[in-house]
Amino acid sequence: MAEVVIMPKLGFNMDVGKLVKWYKSEGDEIKKGEPLFAVETDKTNIDIEATCDGVVKKLLIQEGDSVAVTTPIAIIGEENEDVEELIQKELSVAAGSSDEKPNVQVQEKEEEKTEIAKRSSSTQLQGTDRIKITPRARRIAEENDLDITQLSIVGTGFQGGICARDILNFLEESKVKATPLARKLSELEKIDLNTVQGSGVKGKIMKQDVENIINERMKQEKPETTEETTKEIAISEDGKEILEVVPYSGVRKIIGDRLSQSKFTAPHLYFTRSVDLSNLLAFRKQVNASQEKKTSVTDYIVLAAVKALQKYPDINSALIGDSIYKYKSVNVGVAVAADSGLIVPVIKNAEKMSLIEISKEASRLIEKAREGKLLPAEYTGGTFSISNLGMFGIENFTAIINPPESAILAVSATEKRAVVVTNENGEDEIVIRPMMNITLSVDHRLIDGLLAAQFVAEVKAQLENPIGLVL
């Protein structure tokens, strides 16, 4: 039985592995434990050993290629074994993985590989970007919220197009992958496998994943009955009294890992300005009185940021691999505190929206976020983020950049302050004004101080002269 070798995931944040060397060629014999290839990680090159004896039947990628983790990269089999069918199958998986992650598909062979693979796909209509799919299959895909263009479904219908059966098979296959033991365990414990995050290959749910859920559940269920015992053990080794111990896992861990990845890799630099909101608050009152949709201060800040990002597109950028992507699309993430934790829904293509459109979209997304109903497409793909803690009275804070974006704007509370202004007669005087602090965090690898300062000044100017926002 032939064995498929996959690109291993060698660290939590490893999405893509670059194959630097094959130690064996196709047709070579290999023994279990012998090095087969070397992978480049962010720190060093690691040799990966074969896990079985056999002959290297096929190398699916070449030295220098970068592919997503778990992508099939080689097939080891017995000398006379026919693995042609398997190769075709795994090649289609490999092509699929590169399609799914165009952002991280890296440099060298990009043009010829992804492009040619896409064009030659049997489901592609010749010379166009349209996919060959029957109306029925398209309808079923839409009913199931599948984006055909993002999936590499191989058509088996009329003239090789995607038919209803292909979509149904895809749905069946993508249901939930779980080991038989994990499935059995989840049945016994009445756990919905859809809610379990798999840690195995291609997200397969392992016994351990289900056990983790069971353990968490037991902790939540037993606060009363275990009161006495917890009292006994609720003292840490160094004598601290413990209120509660919860595992660092799930959403908490994802948030934690992403933020530490951001803070440890992107050198943050901060710029604060205070903004006089007198005009804006008056303007907002007029807007809210003149039409139905009630706008929030955040809506205006989003719009001001959009205008500033269009003026300074270098801020609207991301560092991915060895390239800096500067985006024309302005997709603004707005951080929302939901029950499950922090989540950042994204207002897509905000540069094409009016104030009211932004306000409506923001309300829709925030409501979905609070209900925990956001779709992945609705909280990914941002180019810039805004975190507003003004409603909690915070006077000043700095935010951590949401990778791979390069900047984030922290918005603090509006409060009446005594400020010095120059009046019409050219005299300084102290007046009371509603003031708000905004702090921009930038990734210094991409953005220098001058640009950041200009950007913050532009946001401030937009907010202080709000009429410009709607012109």
Add this chain to the structure above:
Amino acid sequence: MSKKTREITYAQAICEALDEEMQRDENVVLLGEDVGFLGGNFKTSVGLLDKYGEWRVKDTPISESGFVGMGIGMALTGMRPVIELMFSDFLLVAADQIFNQAAKIIYMSGGQVKVPLVIRTPIGAGRSSAAQHSQSMQAMAAHFPGIKVVVPSTAVEAKGLLKTAIRDDNPVLFFEHKMMYNSKFEVPDEVEPIPFGKANVVREGKDITIVATSSMVVKSLQAAEKLAKDGIDAEVIDLRTIVPLDRETIIESVKKTGKLLITDEAYERCGIGSEIAADVMEDVFYYLDMPILRLCNPNVSLPFSPALEFPIIPSADKVYEKVKEVFR
């Protein structure tokens, strides 16, 4: 209604329908070449001359235009003539009477007069009758407003639909399949009129819808049994009438199966398949999982030689092959 059945041929079923309708209504008369003394070219009026006499069963000269015109005149004066044309090819001889006169009188008279006329005529190839005696004219007939077009598949269907045709107040073209005349079917002792415009789902299935007319219904059922052995579950619909067309039954079925094959023995070009495909498209587009297919007579005149004729005629095997092709 009696549950008893007996085995009779398609031709006998037609003869019985004529007999029962003539008995029921004295205005029903039969005209045509050889319908009386010989009992019909295909034995569809045997015994009727003896039973109803020469005033009601009339042998006519070989003059289709003449006796069809006579029938229209009789219909206008309140009779219910049933005319037999020996071959449907001869519709063209009487075409002016049928399509310019019978079909249009109700419109041109503002509905003041009607033409309760039935023209029975055989269609279909398979008897080496060559190019001028083998055509299936239902597609051409269906093109004209003002004519109802009936394509019965079996003896029961022929009997029930002919009764409805005779009772209808408008011109009806009733196409009998000449290769079916001698086929035997189990028929109940009593057959009620079958309403027009209501297709019959003769086999339920989930994988593909086969809409068939006339003899193609039986052929499609044979194909469906063969397909079932390959794991393809075909639904077969007997259209019964082309005008009026039961769109709803077809649409409902295609929404279920996602695939549609229309099979009919008239020529493919501008044919029944083309018409139904275009007609239902707006309603089934987002349910289709395959382009709509047609299996009809190729666009060529029918040859005399059986060796050339049979490869052209749509058959059960051709239905099977056509379906298998797209399920490969």
